Amino acid sequence: MSEIRAVTGRDEGTRGRAARTPPLWLTALSLAAFVALIALGVWQIERRAWKLALIDRVEQRVHAPAAPIPSPASWPAVSAANDEYRHVNVAGRFLHDRETLVQAVTEEGPGYWVLTPLQRDDGTQVLVNRGFVPSERRDASTRRDGNLEGQVEITGLLRITEPKGGFLRNNVPQHNRWYSRDVAAIAAARGLHEVAPFFVDAEAGSQIAGGPIGGLTVIRFPNNHLIYALTWFALAFMLAGRLFVTFGGGLFRRRRVVQAPDGDPDAARRRTGSDAGTIVEQN
Structure with missing residues (x-):
């Protein structure tokens, strides 16, 4: 049971x-x-709200009418947040014998940015990224026709210095190997004084026949x-x-x-x- x-x-x-x-x-x-x-x-x-505001701010700067670069008195206050990608113009005389080549990879392929000091009438100097040249045109003798003498006016975008080097590669000034556009290091290597703490990316309209290819600035902000x-x-x-x-x-x-x-x-x-x-x- x-x-x-x-x-x-x-x-x-x-x-x-x-x-x-x-x-x-x-x-x-x-x-x-x-x-x-x-x-x-x-x-x-x-972060998304901040990134959207940044993109909108940069778009406004890039498409605004070109204005003179900041005055030397305001250089210490120049910052990425307030000034990067401003549409600016600057006048002076190129010091072609003190140019610096910085390794670059662009839509044109691998090669170099050509950074040349621009001597202004007030005695100050501004580094200008005149544009891109392929490796076979690295030697300045291959592009002498594009090196204008005398007074020139350059229009482009204000860029903030890129200290220390590129991704996983440090600049080696003593061997003239550059992987980033470090304004202070380039100025010291080229014996420049009273140099602006930023550089200017020349736009396509400032390009000289036979010279570097300008207007290749890439403005891209990932927003995921x-x-x-x-x-x-x-x-x-x-x-x-x-x-x-x-x-x-x-x-x-x-x-x-x-x-x-x-x-x-x-x-x-x-x-x-x-x-x-x-x-x-x-x-």
Whole structure:
């Protein structure tokens, strides 16, 4: 004859909670990760707003009418945030014998930027990136026809100095190897004084026949912040879902009651559901 034994809901529930509840440290770590993921998403939204404002600001500067470069008195205050990519013009006389070649890769292929000091009437000097030349025209003797003498006026974009070198490559002034347009280092190597702390990228309209190819400035600001934000938020909500299943799933379980004949003294013990014990049948 079969014997029916009821395991009380208190005993079974205690064992179930012990098995389902993660350690306190893991719970705290999960909550901290959720907060961090939300914070990263909000930060990317803020970065996106900043990037859009930067793009709009640069677009306005590039397409504005050309204005004179900042005066020497304001040079210490020149910054990327306030001045980079301003449409400017500057006049003076090129010092072609002090030009510097900086390695470059452009839409025209590999080669060099030609940076030439421009001597101004007030005694100050401005480095001008006259444009690009391929490797076979590295020697200045191959482009003498493009080296104008006398007074010239250059129109282009104000660029901020690029100190220390290019990506994974440092400038080596003593061997005349340049990978970035480091104004201070180039000025020191060429014996220049009173040099502006920025340089000017000459635009195509300033190009001289037979000289470097101007107007190749690349203005590109990667803007993937929305994708990053959605990724962080998605991870946060996935983690929140996991926490809900772990801690809140039992709140929505439906209770089931097995009806027993009237007068059965064991009816209450044979209830089933989240508040009752497990009925085990033994032979």
